[in-house]
Amino acid sequence: MIIEKLYNRVEEKGCVCVGLDTAIDYIPDQIKNKYQDIDEVVFQFNKRIIDATYDIVSTYKLQIAYYEALGIKGLIAYSKTLKYLKANDLISIGDIKRGDIATTAIMYKRAHFEGDFEADFITLNPYMGFDSIMPYLDNIANGDKGVFVLLRTSNPGAKDIEYLKCEDGKEIYYHVGDKLYELSNQYLSSCGYSPIGAVVGGTHIDEAIEIRNRYENMFFLIPGYGAQGAKGNDVNLYLKNGNGGIVNSSRGIITAHKGKEDEYENFNQHIRKAVFDMREDIGFERR
Template identity: 50%
Template sequence: MIIDKLYEECNKKSPICVGLDTKIEYLPKFLREEDTSVSEKIFTFNKMIIDNTSDLVACFKVQIAFYEALGIEGLKAYSKTVKYIREKGKIVIGDIKRGDISSTAKAYADAHFSGDFEVDIITVNPYMGVDSISPYEDYMKNDDKALFMLIHTSNKSSKDFQELEVSGEKLYMKVAEKCKTWGENSIGESGFNRIGGVVGLTFPEEFLEIKKECPNTFFLIPGYGAQGGKGKDIKEIFKGGVCGVINSSRGIITAHKGKSEDEDFVKYTREAVISMKDDLIG
């Protein structure tokens, strides 16, 4: 099962997920000035980061919005990036946050679990109910695909809806219960199932509440670093063992800014990952 492999990678290397939320302005000067296409510039930047951090991290997450914003050239870079990660034997999460009726969800499944944009795990929004989740099951039957569904996100305004009370319970806990129920028949050797949850490190108390409700759920954890999440928070959450991957995007892929605009920029990328690893697990 892919979640078992992810759990194993977390324990072998570190529970770090590098977020490739790449923008043109993040590229060092030598790449921005190269006489190549936008897609080649973006891919070269991503490839250099992947090559210089893959031995330290559990996985990579590629947020598709940053590539869609660049049109066809951006989507070419997205496709090449996710293919390259998988060719290296690493796990890639497609951060697409799709959520729609079953017929549309089936098309999203086809688009992101096969073809040019194929990844190992995708993020989904469950707020349209089980109809928006079940179409992915066909791809998950072979245990080489998985989902991370939104439970309690890291942004401040997540409280607008996710913390509303529904029948005496916070809405995010209702979603957590569904996450547990929908994945309970697919528990792997690691003790985790193939429907994981997205919970922000910016809400550590709520995270512990969700973890208690969902002991077999593996988590994708945003909010570390730039958004305020700290290593001490994850150490509390990881008492008893690793139960998720912690994503960092800007803190890693822009670590070279103000230090290098040349090919040695990846030295600072790698240093940022090592520093994060030390903060998380010491």
Template identity: 60%
Template sequence: MIIDRLYEEVERKGNVCVGLDTSLEYIPSTMKNSYHSVDDVLFYFNKRIIDATIDIVPCYKVQIAFYEAHGLNGMLAYKKTLDYIRNRGAIAIADIKRGDISSTAKAYAKAHFEGDFESDIITLNPYMGFDSVVPYLDYVKNKEKGLFILLRTSNEGAKDIQYLNIDGKEKVYNYVGDKIKDIASKHMGKCGYSSIGAVVGGTHLEEADEIRDRLGNIFFLIPGYGAQGGSGSDVASYLENGNGGVVNSSRGIITSYKKYEDGIEKLDYYVRKAALDMKEDILSETKTM
């Protein structure tokens, strides 16, 4: 199962998930001027990031919006990036946040678990209802694919819906978590976690222990580290014995070279350094727990 692969990769390489939310403004002008098409610019920048970190991170999260924004050429870069990640033996998480029902959801599942845009794990938004998740489950069961379902996000607007109380007691996100846990229990891996995990923003330390205790065998995708304000101490409580989740950082890693005078010349070095520093930050916090 994909969750067993991910668990084992985290055991070997740590919790850092590199987010390839690649905007053209993140790419050095010298590199942009070296290629004639947007797809080559985006892909070859991503390739450098992947090559610099492939042996120290377990997975990459590719946010589709940054590629859709460039039309067909952008989606070609998206395809080539996913293919390269998977061909190098790493796990590709497609951050697509789809959330629709019936035949539409079936079409999304086929689009992102087969063919040109095939990935290993995708993100879903369940707030249209859990019948929006069902069409993906055959791929989890029969094709060794995985899901990260939005639970509690780190943006300010999360309070508009996710924090509302049900019957004056339970928050909406706790109810969603219980539903995720119920579905996930039918797709357990040997590692003790499910191939159906949850997205939990890593900037709310005060809620971390409650969410981890409540969800138990749910593996987390944890955004919010670095540029969004999260630190190792913020995310450590979502982990269990150093595993049970991957922590995403996008800008904090892929634009790290910009902080240094010689950053463009040593882009690969500084990207790798940022990933290693993040890995050590998380590891140091998990050791103290």
């Protein structure tokens, strides 16, 4: 199952997930000047990030908005990157945050679980209702795909809706989490986790221990590290013995070369150092 593969990768390589949220101004001029087409420029940059880190990270997450913003060429770069990850047996997450129902959800599933945009995991938004998740369950049951469903996000605006209390006094995100946990437990694997996971922002640490204990067998995708303010000790609260979740960092890793005099010549070293620093901060190097 894909969740077992992810669990084993975290055991082996740590919980760092590299966010390939690639903006053009992140890319060294030497790459931009070498390739004519924007899709190849973006892909070659992503490839360098991947080649520099594949042995020390567990996963790669592509936020599709960065590619959509570049039009057709951007989506070609998105596809090329996903195919490169697949060809090298690396785990990919398509951060698409879809949240629709019925045949529309089926079309999203076809778009992102097969074909040009195929990823191992995708992110989903459940706030239209749990019938927005049901069309993906056949792939989940087969064990070859997984989803991370928005539970409690890392942005300050999470408090606008996710923290509202219902009549029973329980926050909306706990209602979502409880229903999601009940569903996810129907698909537990031998590693103790389900391919139905949750997105849990690492910036709100007050509830971290309760969330981890409440959803013991749920694998977390944890955004918010680095640029959004979460530290190693914060995100560690959402892990179980260093596993049970992956911690995403985008700018903190993929812009680590920026501003260095040797940013192109020693690109790999700058990127790898950023990953090693993050692993050290989270505690993987001390295991």
